[in-house]
Amino acid sequence: MTGLGYAPPWSVNAGFVAGRETTLIVDTGANALAAATLHGYASAASGGNRLAVIDTERHFDHIGGNGYFRDRGIDVYGHANIRRTAEEFRAEIDDFNDQIRNPFRRARGEAQVFYHQTRLENPNRPISENTSMDLGNCEIEILLTPGHTPTNLSVWVPRDGVLFSGDCLVNLYLPNLDSGTAIDWQQWLQSLDRIADLAPAVVMPGHGPVARGDEVNRLIASVRDVLRQAIADGRSPTSRAATA
Numbered sequence: 059m060t061g062l063g064y065a066p067p068w069s070v071n072a073g074f075v076a077g078r079e080t081t082l083i084v085d086t087g088a089n090a091l092a093a094a095t096l097h098g099y100a101s102a103a104s105g106g107n108r109l110a111v112i113d114t115e116r117h118f119d120h121i122g123g124n125g126y127f128r129d130r131g132i133d134v135y136g137h138a139n140i141r142r143t144a145e146e147f148r149a150e151i152d153d154f155n156d157q158i159r160n161p162f163r164r165a166r167g168e169a170q171v172f173y174h175q176t177r178l179e180n181p182n183r184p185i186s187e188n189t190s191m192d193l194g195n196c197e198i199e200i201l202l203t204p205g206h207t208p209t210n211l212s213v214w215v216p217r218d219g220v221l222f223s224g225d226c227l228v229n230l231y232l233p234n235l236d237s238g239t240a241i242d243w244q245q246w247l248q249s250l251d252r253i254a255d256l257a258p259a260v261v262m263p264g265h266g267p268v269a270r271g272d273e274v275n276r277l278i279a280s281v282r283d284v285l286r287q288a289i290a291d292g293r294s295p296t297s298r299a300a301t302a
């Protein structure tokens with residue numbers, strides 16, 4: 059599902075893979091309402107399947123719906139180093155509220171509405187290495203693809219040639235390099251090499267439209283170019299120093 063709500067101009071993507079027994083939901087959106095939408099689609103599409111969830115990284119736009127799923131007894135897989143705190147989540151909400159331009163809405167704290175009934179939960183099923191998972195006649199691979207953050211992972215569905223890349227790939231948006239340094243960006247390039255080797259037919263990026271066929275190589279190349287330029291410049295294209 060593309061275009062779930064987040065801080066403008068960003069929307070965020072999430073999706074699911076249905077095997078015969080298990081449906082794996084990839085990312086939970088930024089809030090409980092996104093999670094409810096995902097839960098509805100995934101349940102409708104796969105009948106009596108057991109549901110499981112995986113987070114592709116630690117940022118709140120990918121894990122905001124975790125609490126909704128944990129409240130329903132659904133396991134949430136994710137990188138072992140996703141350990142967000144209540145203080146960090148409060149700071150995210152405050153930051154969201156600060157971006158409201160209208161002073162009256164800002165004063166009312168309307169960011170709280172976006173996060174209505176949204177409860178922080180970290181993954182209860184930690185992952186720290188490449189892992190395969192059988193969803194019932196559908197084997198998938200969970201691949202560590204660090205770079206954007208050290209916790210980034212991708213979900214590869216060989217049967218369909220589909221890759222959920224998380225923010226290792228973002229389409230049309232400028233990738234966000236501001237969570238790391240040049241060391242992380244080098245790792246990110248290696249993650250892109252691993253993804254290119256898979257030769258996916260379809261990529262669901264963390265943000266922006268789905269890429270298919272020839273677009274996939276163009277998408278990988280576009281993120282690679284931004285990373286190489288940032289490494290050469292010693293700064294991200296969206297850092298304050300770059301805009302000064």
Ligand SMILES: [Zn+2]
Pocket residue numbers: 070117119120225264265
């Ligand atoms: Zn993101």
